[in-house]
Amino acid sequence: MAIDSPSWLKSSVIYEVFVRNYGNAGTFNDIYNDIERIKALGADILWFMPFYPIGKVGRKGTHGSPYSIKDYEEISKEIGSKRDFKRLIDKAHDNGLKIMIDIVFNHTSIDSKLVETHPEWFMKDENGKLTRKVEDWMDVYDLDYEHEDLWDYLIKVLDEWVDLGVDGFRCDVASLVPLEFWKKARERLNQRKEIIWLAETLDPKFIHDFRTKGYNVHSDSEVYQAFDLTYDYDGFYNLKSYFSGEKDLNYYFDHVFLQDTIFPKNSIKMRFLENHDNPRIASVLEGKDKIKNWTVLYNILPGASLIYAGQELMMEKLPNLFEKDPIKWNQGDYEFLSFFKKIVNMTKEIKSTCDHFSIRDLSKGIIMIKWNGEEDEYTTILNLEDRYGEIPVDFTLYGTDLITNEIVSIQNYFVIRKLPIIIKTR
Known part of the structure; x- marks a missing residue:
C-alpha cells in the first residue's frame, strides 16, 4: 500500500455498478433510489464503471464497450447529467458511502475527442498510424505517455471529477500506464483530500506475455508505490486453475501466504469471486451451500471485498458489456441475500478489529x-x-x-x- 493509505481500507467493502444495466431505465436514478440498500449490505465504497460517452467507430455490440471512451470529461446523455451525478454523490455521502469512478487512461475510443485534437498523444505503429498494445481491443487507440502535456491534461480531468465530489478512482489496466504518472497524480490530488486509488493490476500470464513483447508492464509490488489497493488477479489466476480442476485448493492458499511476503507490509488486495470481466460465481459453483462457504472465504480473507451488483442475490447471468442487458432483480435469491448481508457486515467487523490472520486445512476442502x-x-x-x-x-x-x-x-x-x-x- 502507498505510504499514506488510509487504514480503514483493509476491511472495506466495494460495491460495483454498471449504470446502463443496473436497472431498466439505465440511469443514475436507478442507483440513487437504491443507495440505502447498498449501504445496508455493508458497502463503504460505491464504484461506478465508466459512464462516459462511448465511441461509435469500431463499436462492439449495439451499445459499445464502456471502456471505449470518447470524452473523459463528459457523461453519456442516456445515463444522466453531471447535475444528476452530483445529486447521487451527495445522497451517497449522506449515507456514509464514498464514490469511486472508473478511469481509463491507457486508451480512448478510436473517434475520441483527443484523437481529433491531439493525435500526437497516441501510440503509433511503424507506419505512423495510431495503434494499440492489445490487438483484440479493436475499438480503441492507446495513449503515448512520452508527452508531458498529456500528463497535465489527464490530471486536470481527475481534478474536475474531484471538484464534483468524487472520492476515488479505479484505474483500468493501471499496470500499462507509467508508474511515474500515477505517483504524480496521487501526489497532486491527495493534497486536496483523501483519495482512494484502486489499480486494476494484471494476472501473471498477461504481465509475462506483454513483457516478452517488449512493453513496460508494472508488477503489483511496483504499483503499490502509488496505489492503496490492487486487484487480486495474481491470486485469482490460481483460483481459476482450481475451479477448472487443474489444481487443488492449496495452490491458491499457498499464494495467499506468498502475498503476505512478497508485497509491501500492510498492502491491501481487493478480493473478489466475480466482476464485470469474469463469470458470476453462481454459474461456476454448484449448490447454494458451497456458494455460501466461498462467500465467507473471500470476505474473510485479508483485504477489501468486492461485490458486483447482483452477486448478493446469487445471480447466474453476467450482464453483457456491449448491450442493454439489465439485471433481473426480481429473479434473485432473497434467502441468500439475507445470508450475504450478514456475512459481509460480520467479516468487515472481524477484519477491522483483528490484525493477525492464519489459515490451515483440516482435511481436503x-x-x-x-x-x-x-x-x-x-x-x-x-x-x-x-x-x-x-x-x-x-x-x-x-x-x-x-x-x-x-x-x-x-x-x-x-x-x-x-x-x-x-x-x-x-
Missing part, C-alpha cells in the same frame, strides 16, 4: 481460518467442497456460531457441516 486482535479472536471453519463425514482434529473448540446462533462443540473429531461456522473464541 475443509479449511480453518483464524483472526486475532489485541482483545478478540475468531475461528472460521469452511466446507469449500461440499463434503460430509467426520474428521479427526487436534484442537478443542466451543462457542456460539455467529451465523446461526447455535452452540458448536468440537473435541477430537469434527462432524463436517454443510454451512460455514464463525465462532468468537475470545
Whole structure:
C-alpha cells in the first residue's frame, strides 16, 4: 500500500455498478433510489464503471464497450447529467458511502475527442498510424505517455471529477500506464483530500506475455508505490486453475501466504469471486451451500471485498458489456441475500478489529481460518467442497456460531457441516 493509505481500507467493502444495466431505465436514478440498500449490505465504497460517452467507430455490440471512451470529461446523455451525478454523490455521502469512478487512461475510443485534437498523444505503429498494445481491443487507440502535456491534461480531468465530489478512482489496466504518472497524480490530488486509488493490476500470464513483447508492464509490488489497493488477479489466476480442476485448493492458499511476503507490509488486495470481466460465481459453483462457504472465504480473507451488483442475490447471468442487458432483480435469491448481508457486515467487523490472520486445512476442502486482535479472536471453519463425514482434529473448540446462533462443540473429531461456522473464541 502507498505510504499514506488510509487504514480503514483493509476491511472495506466495494460495491460495483454498471449504470446502463443496473436497472431498466439505465440511469443514475436507478442507483440513487437504491443507495440505502447498498449501504445496508455493508458497502463503504460505491464504484461506478465508466459512464462516459462511448465511441461509435469500431463499436462492439449495439451499445459499445464502456471502456471505449470518447470524452473523459463528459457523461453519456442516456445515463444522466453531471447535475444528476452530483445529486447521487451527495445522497451517497449522506449515507456514509464514498464514490469511486472508473478511469481509463491507457486508451480512448478510436473517434475520441483527443484523437481529433491531439493525435500526437497516441501510440503509433511503424507506419505512423495510431495503434494499440492489445490487438483484440479493436475499438480503441492507446495513449503515448512520452508527452508531458498529456500528463497535465489527464490530471486536470481527475481534478474536475474531484471538484464534483468524487472520492476515488479505479484505474483500468493501471499496470500499462507509467508508474511515474500515477505517483504524480496521487501526489497532486491527495493534497486536496483523501483519495482512494484502486489499480486494476494484471494476472501473471498477461504481465509475462506483454513483457516478452517488449512493453513496460508494472508488477503489483511496483504499483503499490502509488496505489492503496490492487486487484487480486495474481491470486485469482490460481483460483481459476482450481475451479477448472487443474489444481487443488492449496495452490491458491499457498499464494495467499506468498502475498503476505512478497508485497509491501500492510498492502491491501481487493478480493473478489466475480466482476464485470469474469463469470458470476453462481454459474461456476454448484449448490447454494458451497456458494455460501466461498462467500465467507473471500470476505474473510485479508483485504477489501468486492461485490458486483447482483452477486448478493446469487445471480447466474453476467450482464453483457456491449448491450442493454439489465439485471433481473426480481429473479434473485432473497434467502441468500439475507445470508450475504450478514456475512459481509460480520467479516468487515472481524477484519477491522483483528490484525493477525492464519489459515490451515483440516482435511481436503475443509479449511480453518483464524483472526486475532489485541482483545478478540475468531475461528472460521469452511466446507469449500461440499463434503460430509467426520474428521479427526487436534484442537478443542466451543462457542456460539455467529451465523446461526447455535452452540458448536468440537473435541477430537469434527462432524463436517454443510454451512460455514464463525465462532468468537475470545
